[in-house]
Amino acid sequence: xxxxxxxxxxIGPPHYQKFLPPIIKENYGKWKYHERLGPGVMVHVSEAxxxxxTVRCGSxxxxxxxxxxxxxxxxxxxxxxxxxxxSRNNVEFLMDSPDNIEALKKDLADAGFPVGGTNxxxxxxxxxxxxxxxxxxxxxxxxxxxxxxxxLYERFTHEDLPAKLxxxxxxxxxxxxxxxxxDIAILGVHRRPxxxxxxxxxxxxxxxxxxxxxxxxxxxxxxxDGQQTVEVVEEQCMYCGNCYxxxxxxxxxxxxxDGLSIWVGGKVSNARSEPKFSKLAIPYLPNNPPRWPEVxxxxxxxxxxxxxxxxxxxxxxxxxxxxxxxxxFELTGIEFTRYHIDDFKHAGLTYHRSAHIxx
Amino acid sequence: xxxxxxxxxPLLDELEKGPWPSFVKEIKxxxxxxxxxxxxxxxxxxxxEDKIGHWKHGGIVGVLGYGGGVIGRxxxxxxxxxxxxxxxxxxxxxxxxxxxxxxxxxxxxxxxxRHGSGLTNMHGSTGDIIFLGTRTEELEPxxxxxxxxxxxxxxxxxxxxxxxxxVGPARCEWxxxxxxxxxxxxxxxxxxxxxRPPFPYKFKFKFSGCPNDCVASIARADLSVIGTWKDxxxxxxxxxxxxxxxxxxxxxxxxxxxxxRCMSWDxxxxxxxxxxxxxxxxxxxxxxxxxxxxxxxGATLLIGAKAPIVQGALLSSVLIPFVPEDELLETIKExxxxxxxxxxxxxxxxxxxxxxxxxxxxxxxxxxxxxxxTPEMITAPRDNPYIFFxxxxxxxxxxEA
Ligand code: SF4
Ligand code: SF4
Ligand code: SF4
Ligand code: SF4
Numbered sequence: 001x002x003x004x005x006x007x008x009x010x011i012g013p014p015h016y017q018k019f020l021p022p023i024i025k026e027n028y029g030k031w032k033y034h035e036r037l038g039p040g041v042m043v044h045v046s047e048a049x050x051x052x053x054t055v056r057c058g059s060x061x062x063x064x065x066x067x068x069x070x071x072x073x074x075x076x077x078x079x080x081x082x083x084x085x086x087s088r089n090n091v092e093f094l095m096d097s098p099d100n101i102e103a104l105k106k107d108l109a110d111a112g113f114p115v116g117g118t119n120x121x122x123x124x125x126x127x128x129x130x131x132x133x134x135x136x137x138x139x140x141x142x143x144x145x146x147x148x149x150x151x152l153y154e155r156f157t158h159e160d161l162p163a164k165l166x167x168x169x170x171x172x173x174x175x176x177x178x179x180x181x182x183d184i185a186i187l188g189v190h191r192r193p194x195x196x197x198x199x200x201x202x203x204x205x206x207x208x209x210x211x212x213x214x215x216x217x218x219x220x221x222x223x224x225d226g227q228q229t230v231e232v233v234e235e236q237c238m239y240c241g242n243c244y245x246x247x248x249x250x251x252x253x254x255x256x257x258d259g260l261s262i263w264v265g266g267k268v269s270n271a272r273s274e275p276k277f278s279k280l281a282i283p284y285l286p287n288n289p290p291r292w293p294e295v296x297x298x299x300x301x302x303x304x305x306x307x308x309x310x311x312x313x314x315x316x317x318x319x320x321x322x323x324x325x326x327x328x329f330e331l332t333g334i335e336f337t338r339y340h341i342d343d344f345k346h347a348g349l350t351y352h353r354s355a356h357i358x359x
Numbered sequence: 360x361x362x363x364x365x366x367x368x369p370l371l372d373e374l375e376k377g378p379w380p381s382f383v384k385e386i387k388x389x390x391x392x393x394x395x396x397x398x399x400x401x402x403x404x405x406x407x408e409d410k411i412g413h414w415k416h417g418g419i420v421g422v423l424g425y426g427g428g429v430i431g432r433x434x435x436x437x438x439x440x441x442x443x444x445x446x447x448x449x450x451x452x453x454x455x456x457x458x459x460x461x462x463x464x465x466x467x468x469x470x471x472x473r474h475g476s477g478l479t480n481m482h483g484s485t486g487d488i489i490f491l492g493t494r495t496e497e498l499e500p501x502x503x504x505x506x507x508x509x510x511x512x513x514x515x516x517x518x519x520x521x522x523x524x525x526v527g528p529a530r531c532e533w534x535x536x537x538x539x540x541x542x543x544x545x546x547x548x549x550x551x552x553x554x555r556p557p558f559p560y561k562f563k564f565k566f567s568g569c570p571n572d573c574v575a576s577i578a579r580a581d582l583s584v585i586g587t588w589k590d591x592x593x594x595x596x597x598x599x600x601x602x603x604x605x606x607x608x609x610x611x612x613x614x615x616x617x618x619x620r621c622m623s624w625d626x627x628x629x630x631x632x633x634x635x636x637x638x639x640x641x642x643x644x645x646x647x648x649x650x651x652x653x654x655x656x657g658a659t660l661l662i663g664a665k666a667p668i669v670q671g672a673l674l675s676s677v678l679i680p681f682v683p684e685d686e687l688l689e690t691i692k693e694x695x696x697x698x699x700x701x702x703x704x705x706x707x708x709x710x711x712x713x714x715x716x717x718x719x720x721x722x723x724x725x726x727x728x729x730x731x732x733t734p735e736m737i738t739a740p741r742d743n744p745y746i747f748f749x750x751x752x753x754x755x756x757x758x759e760a
Contacts, residue, residue, distance in 0.1 A: 007423070007503065007506075008503075008506035008507065009424055009425070009506065009511075009554070010511065010550040010551070010554060011506060011509065011511045012452060012511050012543075012546050012547045012550055013452040013453060013454050013455070013510065013511060013543070013546060014454050014463065014509045014510060015454070015543065016454045016455035016456055016458055016529075016539050016543060018454075018460065018463075019454050019458040019459050019460050019463060020458055020529060021458075024458075024529050024530060028528055028529060029528035029534070029537065031528070031530065031531060031532035032532055032651075033532055033647045033648040033651070034531075034532060034647055035647075035648070044530055044531075044532065052530060054530070058379065058380065059380060059481065060379070060380045060381060060382040060385055061382070061480050061481065061482075062382040062385050062386070062478065062479070062480055062491070063385055063478075063479050063480070063481050064385045064386070064388040064389040064392075064396075064477055064478055064479075065389070065392065065468035065471055065472050065477045065478075065479065066388045066389065066391070066392075066477070067385060067388060068464055068467075068468050068479065068481065069464075069465060069468055071464075072461035072464045072465055073461075075461050076461050081460055081461045081462065082458065082459065082460055082461065083458075083459060083461070083464075084456065084457050084458045084459065084526070085457040085459075085481050085482060086457065086526075087457075087486070087523070087525065087573055087574050087575070089480075089481065089482065091481075094530070112378075112380055113380060114378065114379065114380070126484065128484060130412075131403055131406035131407075131411075131412045131413070131414075132382075132399070132403060132491075133414065133430075133432060133446070133448060133491060133492075134412065134414060135412060135414040135415060135416045135417060135432070136412075136416075137412045140403075140406065140407070142382040143374055143382075143407070146374050146377065146379055146381060146382060146383075147374070147377070149379035150376075150377030150378055150379045153377075153378045153379055156379075173666075173667055173668060174666065174668050175666035175667060175668070175672075176483075176484040176485075176666075177484040179666075180578065180666055180667065180672045181575065181577075181578040181674070209708065212707075212708065213669070213709065215669050215670055240667070240668065240669075241668075242668060242669055242709075244416075245668070246709075248415070248416030251416075253411050253412060254411075255409055255410035255411045258410065258411075268572050268575040268576075268577055268578045269570070269571045269572055269640070270570035270571070270572060270577075270585075270637075270638070270639045270640060271570070271571060271639055271640045271641045271644055272616055272617075272618050272639055272641045273618060275572070275577050275578065275674055277672060277674070287410050289370060289407040289410065290370040290371065290373040290374055290407055291373055291374075312611075312612055313612060313616055313641070313645070344671060345670070345671055346671075
C-alpha cells in the first residue's frame with residue numbers, strides 16, 4: 001500500500017462557496033424578491049432579473065447513503081450537480097430555468113418524496129434520535145414523526161393553513177432541537193423518579209457531582225451497608241433526567257410510565273408577535289408503538305381546530321392569545337388539569353392577575 | 360455476511376405504510392452496505408416491543424486529539440445484535456447553509472459505506488451531518504478519509520457546538536448580513552474550542568439573516584445573531600398598489616397585523632412610521648415585491664438561549680441592538696472572548712451562559728463584559744424597589760456636590 005497520509009486536523013468544514021451552484025454564485029446577495037409557484041416551488045428573482053427556481057421535498061431525515069446517491073442523481077440530472085438541505089431536513093433542488101420543474105416533481109413523486117413544506121404549509125418535523133440512537137429517550141422519535149406526517153401529509157403538500165405551522169419532537173427533556181418554541185411540540189416524558197443502581201453507582205459516578213446535578217435538590221447522600229450512595233426524595237423529583245446525564249446508574253426509562261406530552265403555541269420568528277415558548281396542552285399520552293394513535297389523533301385535532309378557527313397570518317400561539325386559553329381547551333376538547341398550572345421557578349408569572357375574562 | 364437479512368420486524372413494517380417517506384425503508388436500504396442495519400432493525404424492533412431504548416449510556420470514544428465530535432454508543436443487548444454492539448455516531452461539520460455538490464455528497468457516502476452503517480441524518484439537530492453507527496476501530500480511519508476529502512468533525516460536549524446559518528444571501532432577499540460567511544468565519548476562528556471542550560457546558564452560535572430567524576437562533580443559541588436594519592424599510596409604491604389590485608387586503612392583512620400599528624393605508628399609498636417599526640418582518644413577508652429591509656444593514660446580538668436542562672428554558676435577550684455588517688465579525692469575536700472569560704471563571708458545571716446571567720443578574724454580567732446598559736435590553740425597568748445601590752456611586756456624587 002501507499003504510505004500513510006499525514007494526519008490532518010482542525011481544518012473546519014469545506015468552504016461553502018465550493019458548493020454553490022452558478023445561479024446562486026452569480027446572484028449572491030443580489031436577490032430582489034421571491035414568489036411562490038405552488039406548494040414546494042418558489043422562484044427567487046435577482047436585481048439583474050436572473051431567476052432561481054426551488055423545488056423542496058420532505059425527507060425522513062434518517063437517510064441511507066443509497067437515498068443520498070439517488071438525490072444526487074436527480075441533482076445531476078436537473079440541477080447541474082448541486083443541491084441543499086434546509087434547517088428542517090427538507091431537500092431543495094435549485095434550477096436556473098423552470099423547464100425541468102415538472103419532470104423533477106414527477107421523479108420525486110415516483111420515488112415517494114412529497115413536494116411541499118413552503119409558506120402556509122406544515123414543514124417537515126424536526127426531531128431527535130429516539131430508540132434509533134439515544135440512551136435517555138422516553139420514546140422513539142422517527143416512528144412518531146412518520147405517523148404524524150402520514151396523517152398530516154396533505155398539510156405538507158398544500159399551503160392551506162392560516163399561517164406557517166412548525167411541529168417538532170424531542171424524545172426527552174434534553175430537547176435536542178428547538179421544540180420548546182414550536183407551534184406544536186411533541187415531547188417524550190418520564191413520570192417516575194430514577195431507579196438507583198447502587199452497585200454500579202459506586203463504581204461509575206461521583207456522588208457530589210450527582211447531588212449537584214439535581215435542579216430541585218432531590219438527591220441526598222445515603223449510606224447503605226456502610227457504602228456511600230444516594231437516595232432520591234421522590235416528592236421533589238420532576239423526572240428531568242439531569243441526574244442520569246451525569247450518572248449512568250440513575251436510569252429513568254420505564255416502559256409502563258414513559259409517554260408523550262403535547263405543547264402548543266410557540267414560535268421563533270419575530271413576525272408580528274414576539275418569539276414565545278410552547279405551552280402545555282396535554283400532559284401525558286401513552287407510548288403506543290408502532291403507530292401512536294393517541295398522539296396522532298391529538299396533534300391532528302389541534303391542527304384541524306386551528307385551521308378552522310385562526311385568522312389569516314395568525315400562528316397557533318397568536319390565535320390562542322386572541323381567543324384565550326379557556327376557549328382553546330373548549331374548542332379542542334382537551335381537558336384542563338392541575339398539571340397545566342406552572343409550579344416551577346417563575347410560576348407566578350402565568351397566574352391570571354386581572355378580571356379580563358371571556359364569558 | 361453471516362447475518363440473516365430477513366430479520367422479522369412486524370412492528371417496524373407498519374412504519375413502511377403511509378405516504379410520508381419511511382425511515383424504516385431507509386434502514387432496510389442500508390442492509391446492502393453491511394450487517395449493521397440488519398441488527399439495528401432487530402434491536403429497534405425489540406424497543407418497539409419493550410417500549411424502551413436499548414442503548415447504554417454513552418462511552419468515551421473519539422479520534423486522537425479531539426475531545427468531541429463522536430458520540431459513543433453501545434447496545435445493551437450485544438449478544439442478540441452483535442453488529443450494533445458498537446454503534447457510535449460521528450458528527451461531521453456541514454458546509455454553511457447546507458449546500459453540497461453531488462460530488463461531495465458521493466464522497467461522503469463512499470467514506471461512510473466503507474467505515475460505517477451506511478445510515479445518516481441529513482442533518483442532526485445542531486446542523487451537523489450525522490454518520491449514524493460505526494465501531495470504535497473505524498473512527499480513526501474514517502476521520503482520516505474525511506479530512507483528506509476536506510471535511511472535519513463537528514462539536515459535542517462542553518465545547519463550541521457546530522455553528523449554523525440560514526441560507527442568507529445565497530438565496531434570500533432579506534438577509535441583512537452574510538450569514539454563510541459569518542458562520543464559516545466563526546467556525547474557523549474557534550476550531551480549538553470546537554474540537555477540545557474547554558467550557559462549563561456547551562456554547563452555540565446561530566446566524567439568521569433577518570428577524571424571521573429561520574435557524575431558531577433566539578431559541579437555541581447562546582449567542583444569537585439576527586440580521587436587521589437601521590434605516591427605513593425600502594418601499595415600492597407601485598408594487599404595493601399591484602398587490603392591492605391582485606386582491607391583497609392591505610388594511611386587514613398588513614396594517615392591522617403590524618405589531619406597533621405604525622402603518623397606514625389610504626387605498627393608494629402605504630405610509631410607514633419607520634421610527635415606530637420594530638423590524639418584525641411581517642409586512643415584508645406579505646409583500647416581498649413591494650417592501651424590503653432598509654439599506655443600512657447589520658445584526659442584533661442576543662445572548663443566552665437554551666432548552667430546559669438544567670434550570671429551565673430561556674430565549675436569548677438583547678445585548679447589542681445593532682451592529683453594522685462591516686463591524687459584525689470583530690464585534691462578535693471580541694464580545695465572545697469577554698463572555699467566555701467571565702463564564703470560565705464563574706460558570707458552574709453544566710451551567711449555560713443564559714443561566715449564569717440569571718444567577719448573577721444581567722447588570723453584573725454587563726459590568727463583567729464591559730457593556731453599558733441600554734433600554735433595548737429590557738421589556739420594562741424593574742417594578743420592585745429592592746435595588747442594590749453601590750456605595751462608591753453615592754460617595755462620588757457627594758464629593759462632586
Ligand atoms: S431529546 Fe433526549 S432522548 Fe432524544 S436524542 Fe436528545 S438527549 Fe436523546
Ligand atoms: S430526575 Fe431530575 S429532579 Fe429527579 S432526581 Fe434526577 S435530577 Fe433530580
Ligand atoms: S432568517 Fe431571514 S434572511 Fe435568513 S433565510 Fe430566513 S427569511 Fe431569509
Ligand atoms: S416590519 Fe413589522 S413593525 Fe415594521 S412596519 Fe412592518 S409590520 Fe410593522
